Amino acid sequence: MRALLAIAxxxxxxxxxxxAQELYVQGEAASNGPRGVWRLRASASFxxxxxxxxxxxxxxxxxxxxxxxxxHADTAGDPAFRGGGFAAKYRFLSRDSHQNHFRAAVFAQxxxxxxxxxxDDFLMGVRRGGGAGLxxxxxxxxxxxxxxxxxxxxxRRDGREGLEGNVLPFSVSVGRLxxxxxxxxxxxxxxxxxxxxxxxxxxxxxxxxxxxxLQFIVRSRSKIDLSVRAPLAGDLPGGTERWVxxxxxxxxxx
Amino acid sequence: xxxxxxxxxxxxxxxAVRAELLSVTLRADGLTCSMCSLSVHKxxxxxxxxxxxxPNIADTxxxxxxRPGQPVSLDRVAAAVRDAGxxxxxxxxxxxxxxxxxxxxxxxxxxxxxxxxxxxxPRILDGPVELRLVDRxxxxxxxxxxxxxxxxxxxxxxxxxGECCPAGAPGQxxxxxxx
Numbered sequence: 460m461r462a463l464l465a466i467a468x469x470x471x472x473x474x475x476x477x478x479a480q481e482l483y484v485q486g487e488a489a490s491n492g493p494r495g496v497w498r499l500r501a502s503a504s505f506x507x508x509x510x511x512x513x514x515x516x517x518x519x520x521x522x523x524x525x526x527x528x529x530x531h532a533d534t535a536g537d538p539a540f541r542g543g544g545f546a547a548k549y550r551f552l553s554r555d556s557h558q559n560h561f562r563a564a565v566f567a568q569x570x571x572x573x574x575x576x577x578x579d580d581f582l583m584g585v586r587r588g589g590g591a592g593l594x595x596x597x598x599x600x601x602x603x604x605x606x607x608x609x610x611x612x613x614x615r616r617d618g619r620e621g622l623e624g625n626v627l628p629f630s631v632s633v634g635r636l637x638x639x640x641x642x643x644x645x646x647x648x649x650x651x652x653x654x655x656x657x658x659x660x661x662x663x664x665x666x667x668x669x670x671x672x673l674q675f676i677v678r679s680r681s682k683i684d685l686s687v688r689a690p691l692a693g694d695l696p697g698g699t700e701r702w703v704x705x706x707x708x709x710x711x712x713x
Numbered sequence: 714x715x716x717x718x719x720x721x722x723x724x725x726x727x728x729a730v731r732a733e734l735l736s737v738t739l740r741a742d743g744l745t746c747s748m749c750s751l752s753v754h755k756x757x758x759x760x761x762x763x764x765x766x767x768p769n770i771a772d773t774x775x776x777x778x779x780r781p782g783q784p785v786s787l788d789r790v791a792a793a794v795r796d797a798g799x800x801x802x803x804x805x806x807x808x809x810x811x812x813x814x815x816x817x818x819x820x821x822x823x824x825x826x827x828x829x830x831x832x833x834x835p836r837i838l839d840g841p842v843e844l845r846l847v848d849r850x851x852x853x854x855x856x857x858x859x860x861x862x863x864x865x866x867x868x869x870x871x872x873x874x875g876e877c878c879p880a881g882a883p884g885q886x887x888x889x890x891x892x
Contacts, residue, residue, distance in 0.1 A: 555742040558745045649746060649748070
């Protein structure tokens with residue numbers, strides 16, 4: 460099954476290189492939102508008997524600067540706050556042409572967590588420490604490809620399980636606009652398909668997940684994401700082989 | 714007396730203007746999806762001198778009509794597109810002409826805009842005619858470099874009326890257009 464998923468991912472990435480969308484579910488594109496516009500994203504994740512929720516607020520202060528704030532909670536039983544974070548992203552390169560662009564951005568983030576911060580938690584965004592990284596995103600017509608590489612200094616809480624020290628998170632994302640075939644109005648529902656490889660390298664080992672997703676864009680103002688994240692490889696602390704199912708809703712306050 | 718002198722000066726510098734700005738059609742570059750188009754649309758519609766925005770989402774083009782009597786700033790139009798996260802790949806101005814003579818290097822003032830015709834042979838324009846803006850920020854970078862080497866006037870680089878311009882007040886914004 461894993462081999463099939465990996466082959467599908469590679470095939471998709473190769474197809475994408477020949478072929479729009481960069482509103483990624485797991486990764487973050489180099490582009491920012493419109494200046495002065497807030498975005499709110501609420502997501503719920505399920506893995507076995509565990510359940511977690513996240514709220515993320517984005518604000519683009521300028522065309523180049525975007526800030527985001529995140530809060531995470533465990534929702535398997537009574538909701539329990541698990542942590543939060545702050546990130547800033549600066550788009551330093553933008554090459555636009557008709558229905559094409561290449562953009563690059565740098566980002567920095569700082570996070571706090573109340574409990575475990577293992578590999579599963581890290582990939583969910585529940586982290587303790589800080590880091591920075593680089594994003595490159597290429598849009599061509601109906602397809603967008605993006606890559607992210609970063610460095611994170613993870614700090615484990617005493618008595619808790621978690622990643623510690625030098626951590627290298629990365630992702631490769633490909634998205635394609637499937638519908639509508641032809642745009643006529645802002646009210647047409649868009650359907651995007653994504654394949655993302657998200658991973659983290661630490662202590663000489665690499666955890667790698669494949670995350671396909673379907674995304675519905677409703678009235679050009681909100682997104683509904685349905686995704687699954689399937690572990691392909693890796694044996695980092697706090698990492699399991701469980702599939703994580705996620706549903707998310709995001710609204711743009713134009 | 715002063716007003717008469719100003720009027721006289723305008724007529725001697727720009728000639729009798731027979732043109733009225735009807736609309737602007739721009740192509741936003743760097744986007745495909747309708748959510749991105751809506752961002753551009755909202756940013757354009759927020760400009761105080763804009764009356765109406767008509768989108769063509771498939772082509773990422775927007776036709777903008779203006780409020781009567783309000784001065785139009787094409788720089789603010791381009792800035793609105795940039796604020797939405799994208800850039801202007803092409804901008805065409807549609808003017809209603811009434812037997813207007815044009816030629817290379819003609820300076821024309823209409824609707825608060827000073828236009829400098831480039832790469833334009835002698836012609837008489839009548840009815841609605843599209844002019845294409847060729848200044849930095851309104852064409853792709855590669856095309857802009859070609860225009861920069863073709864137009865030797867300093868006003869193309871500065872974007873403002875300079876010593877090379879036969880008309881207009883020094884420092885006034887000047888837009889370079891062609892047919």
